[in-house]
Amino acid sequence: MNMLNNTVKNITEVDVHKREEATKRVDTLIKPLKSLGRLEELYIQLASITGTLHPKVDKKVVLVMAGDHGVFSEGVTAFPQSITALQTELFTKGVTGVCALARQARAEVIVADVGVAADINHPLIRNYKIAYGTGNIRREAAMTRQKAVAALEVGIRLANEQIDQGKNLLGTGEMGIANTTPSAAIVSLFTGKDPEEVTGVGANLPTAKLSHKALVIKEAIQRHKPNKTDGVDVLAKIGGFEIGAMAGVMLAGAARKIPVVVDGFISTSAALIAHAIEPKVLPYLIPAHLSMEQGAKAAAEFLGFKPLLELGLCLGEGSGASLSFNIIEAATFMNEDMMTFEEAGMKI
Numbered sequence: 564m565n566m567l568n569n570t571v572k573n574i575t576e577v578d579v580h581k582r583e584e585a586t587k588r589v590d591t592l593i594k595p596l597k598s599l600g601r602l603e604e605l606y607i608q609l610a611s612i613t614g615t616l617h618p619k620v621d622k623k624v625v626l627v628m629a630g631d632h633g634v635f636s637e638g639v640t641a642f643p644q645s646i647t648a649l650q651t652e653l654f655t656k657g658v659t660g661v662c663a664l665a666r667q668a669r670a671e672v673i674v675a676d677v678g679v680a681a682d683i684n685h686p687l688i689r690n691y692k693i694a695y696g697t698g699n700i701r702r703e704a705a706m707t708r709q710k711a712v713a714a715l716e717v718g719i720r721l722a723n724e725q726i727d728q729g730k731n732l733l734g735t736g737e738m739g740i741a742n743t744t745p746s747a748a749i750v751s752l753f754t755g756k757d758p759e760e761v762t763g764v765g766a767n768l769p770t771a772k773l774s775h776k777a778l779v780i781k782e783a784i785q786r787h788k789p790n791k792t793d794g795v796d797v798l799a800k801i802g803g804f805e806i807g808a809m810a811g812v813m814l815a816g817a818a819r820k821i822p823v824v825v826d827g828f829i830s831t832s833a834a835l836i837a838h839a840i841e842p843k844v845l846p847y848l849i850p851a852h853l854s855m856e857q858g859a860k861a862a863a864e865f866l867g868f869k870p871l872l873e874l875g876l877c878l879g880e881g882s883g884a885s886l887s888f889n890i891i892e893a894a895t896f897m898n899e900d901m902m903t904f905e906e907a908g909m910k911i
């Protein structure tokens with residue numbers, strides 16, 4: 564709890580002076596005003612986060628949090644629960660979607676077991692298991708408040724460790740069969756949208772089962788009545804261990820003035836939790852892409868996110884975050900490698 568409180572206490576507003584200076588600087592580069600569009604906005608955001616006109620994001624890591632979900636037993640997913648553990652082990656072999664895309668972006672992938680429902684003893688998987696899966700949110704709380712804090716603190720610890728090792732760009736990723744159910748519950752709660760509107764097919768659930776999934780979500784919210792002004796309460800009642808850990812990464816990044824890239828639908832639900840805990844976290848977050856998942860747009864709009872990419876992705880794992888690392892780094896190359904009009908001796 565101390566770790567969470569201290570982290571939240573250290574989150575301050577981003578540097579508005581640097582934002583203004585960066586806005587001025589970007590207009591001096593040899594190009595028509597605003598012609599590098601979102602790259603310019605990214606550079607300005609990075610400057611305001613890091614407090615420097617020369618931000619670097621060359622040391623990247625995606626933190627993949629794995630956890631299982633008791634609500635699996637309600638028939639809300641097309642896949643067996645055992646896929647969570649299997650896929651978690653595959654992350655260490657470099658053969659999954661996130662691994663391929665992180666490799667291209669020259670980003671490290673770190674995998675943590677926060678709540679997989681099986682024993683994983685693997686030297687390359689960080690063992691932060693809090694429990695063997697969450698409670699079934701249709702019938703009981705996902706976890707105790709104490710465990711929710713523990714999940715957040717796993718993310719904080721891992722993020723701090725990576726920042727201490729010199730990482731200057733963090734990405735969130737996850738693996739957890741059935742985790743689009745708690746994510747949609749979180750999105751429904753915060754956006755006020757009916758579960759029917761924000762419940763999607765996740766990993767290819769047959770559409771005939773969608774209304775059942777939405778009903779499970781509706782019942783979970785009605786049963787627990789999470790307090791949306793208390794992000795830890797929401798996480799404990801209808802969340803997941805990997806969702807908490809990703810929210811912890813976001814809070815720690817903000818506290819240390821390091822940008823955090825938000826991946827897809829599940830990561831965005833973690834951003835909703837982080838935002839409920841401390842709204843000042845938002846300008847430290849970079850939304851990578853708009854997931855294909857049904858509720859993704861509502862969640863992004865609620866947070867004021869303008870996702871960088873819209874490529875029809877819905878894999879999760881941190882795949883979209885890894886892909887967007889390239890574009891985010893391009894914004895820093897723009898800043899470092901372009902001449903100013905003055906340097907180029909160009910008068911217009």
Ligand SMILES: O=C(O)c1ccc[n+]([C@@H]2O[C@H](COP(=O)([O-])O)[C@@H](O)[C@H]2O)c1
Nearest residue numbers: 640739741742743765766827828854879
């Ligand atoms: O991040 C996304 O946008 C996303 C959208 C749909 C599915 N997923 C992944 O699919 C799994 C959850 O799907 P489901 O249908 O079992 O809830 C989980 O491992 C996620 O990483 C991820």
Ligand SMILES: Cc1cc2nc[nH]c2cc1C
Nearest residue numbers: 642646650766878879880
């Ligand atoms: C194979 C598979 C890989 C995944 N990666 C993230 N969620 C996933 C779900 C499945 C089913």
